[in-house]
Amino acid sequence: MSQYEDRRLLAELFAKEVSTYVATHPNSQKAHQKSQASLVNGVPMLWMAKWPGPFPVYVESAKGAHFTDLDGNDFTDFCLGDTGAMSGHASAPTVKAVQDQIAKGATFMLPTLDASRNAETLGARFGLPKWQFTLSATDANRHLIRFARQVTGRAKIAVHDYCYHGSVDETFAVLDDQGTTISRPNNIGKPSELNTTTVSLPFNDLAAAEKAFATGEVALLLIEPGLTNIGIVLPEPGYLEGLQALCVKYDVIFALDETHTLSAGAGGITARDSLKPDAVVLGKTIGGGVPVGALGFSEELSEKIANSLELESIDVGGVGGTLAGNALSMAAVRATLEEVLTPENFARMEQLAVTWQANIQATIDEYQLPWQVSRIGCRGEYSFRETAPSTGAEAAAAEDFELGQFLQLHAINQGILMTPFHNMVLVSPDTTAVDIEKHHRHFRDAVELLFAK
DSSP: OOSOOOHHHHHHHHHHHHHHHHHHOHHHHHHHHHHTTTSGGGSSSGGGGGSSSSSOOOEEEEEBTEEEETTOOEEEESSGGGGTTTTOBTOHHHHHHHHHHHTTOSOOSSOOHHHHHHHHHHHHHHSOOEEEEESSHHHHHHHHHHHHHHHHOOOEEEEETTOOBTBOGGGOEEEOTTSOEEEOTTOTTOSSOGGGTEEEEOTTOHHHHHHHHTTTOEEEEEEOSSBOBTBOBOOOTTHHHHHHHHHHHHTOEEEEEOTTGGGGOTTHHHHHTTOOOSEEEEEGGGGTTSOOEEEEEOHHHHHHHHHTOOGGGGGGSSOOOTTTTOHHHHHHHHHIIIIISOHHHHHHHHHHHHHHHHHHHHHHHHHTOSOEEEEETTEEEEESSSSOOSSHHHHHHTOOHHHHHHHHHHHHHTTEEOBTTTTEEEOOTTOOHHHHHHHHHHHHHHHHHHSOO
């Protein structure tokens, strides 16, 4: 829980924002009321019910860094589909590639030239020569775990406390107060006790990692090189390099899930920090809004995988699906990587995020708030603690649901959409300095309401 103490004022401010929201979104409210008859909780996915206010915004159309809702309200979108649209909505090159391909067929269970072209582009950016494609990063992570167990003969994987790797069963693990791996709270219908499949490690703790690897039970270390879904938690100097060295020492596969940390640049933190992982996972962003995931391998790991499989039964091993690597996804990836998510665009996106971070810090300093702000490339987030967290548990302890809901709804009423359930922004190639300043005004105004001098 954060250090904000005036809960009565917070409740009053939130109630006012709800009244404003209801008054300015009548068509979204009608759409939500109608959807109650056919959708669970009135939404296509349960977590959408968690958006602040009595109903979510319903989108009419989107372009670049903006979208329009059913009531004609214009929004500056800093959520961007929580990285799924980090390339901007309806980018012209991606739209054209998708239109051209779907007119020729969307999926064949056969390769197209775009697949190898995309693999070459990703190989150049991440330093890994061999690639496979899926429909999501979740799928890619599931497949990687199975491959790791296949080639090592070991049962367990290691992940970070409060990590995020999609909906992979083995990764919903955290540490209890005694340092034991347990299921993350509210893990829906967990299939088994998590300590039978997983070792959870505190972020920025090399000693804990070595202790886990020394047991000889760990096949794979699967990590975000910076935590992003519990708030941003940055690696301390030398931490990632230390993990890499430990994986070599104990023959553990070293894998980086860069689905969210691709915000660090065209080659993610892998390229930025000159890391040498055995595998890299990507998702969402590289398809410009079309579902896709990617899994890159070192030459050594790809050979081990290939040599462990029999061609006769390669289709029944629980890896891949009939839509994986489909022609439509591959066309979208080609256009998005080559024409939208370019190194030049990433540099501009990061510079805007630097300005955003400076604006947040200026307001924190002006009001002497016990808050901090962190950034990974074009992704930034502020949290309700005085210093940057060094572990997922520290970040989790600073969460304040009610305070976050107020700030989210205040932003929505100012025509700004943040990444849901976090105080996080993403900058796209289409985001402008005007958009950044708009967020600055919202944030300072909200802080003024909370901490009136």
